[in-house]
Amino acid sequence: MTDARKYRMRLVRAHIDYITAEINDVDKQIEYLISSYPDYDKAIRLLTTIPGVKHDSAITIISEIGIDMSQFCNSKHLCC
Known part of the structure; x- marks a missing residue:
């Protein structure tokens, strides 16, 4: 070399x-x-209870949609 x-x-x-x-x-x-921010921590911990959702994925999801789910009528609206 x-x-x-x-x-x-x-x-x-x-x-x-x-x-x-x-x-x-x-x-x-x-x-x-x-x-x-305890609310964010709680939301991330809750998301990680979903099979296949790991810590980094939960952080990414929360960073994109936030913790206020009232903006979505139902789970289908969130997923679209």
Whole structure:
């Protein structure tokens, strides 16, 4: 392997490490914000009781639709 290739691989690895650290920081911030809002935490915990809905999926769902379900007449309106 050439020195140039080794150098590029080190740069790529450093970039991957940086991005991974940033993702971890964002995940920590999300968890902090969720814990700061009990209603959101409760909604996320409730969603995770549905088979197949894991924590990250529940967070995504709540971030998209919010916790006020009164805007949906029924479950079909939510799913459309």
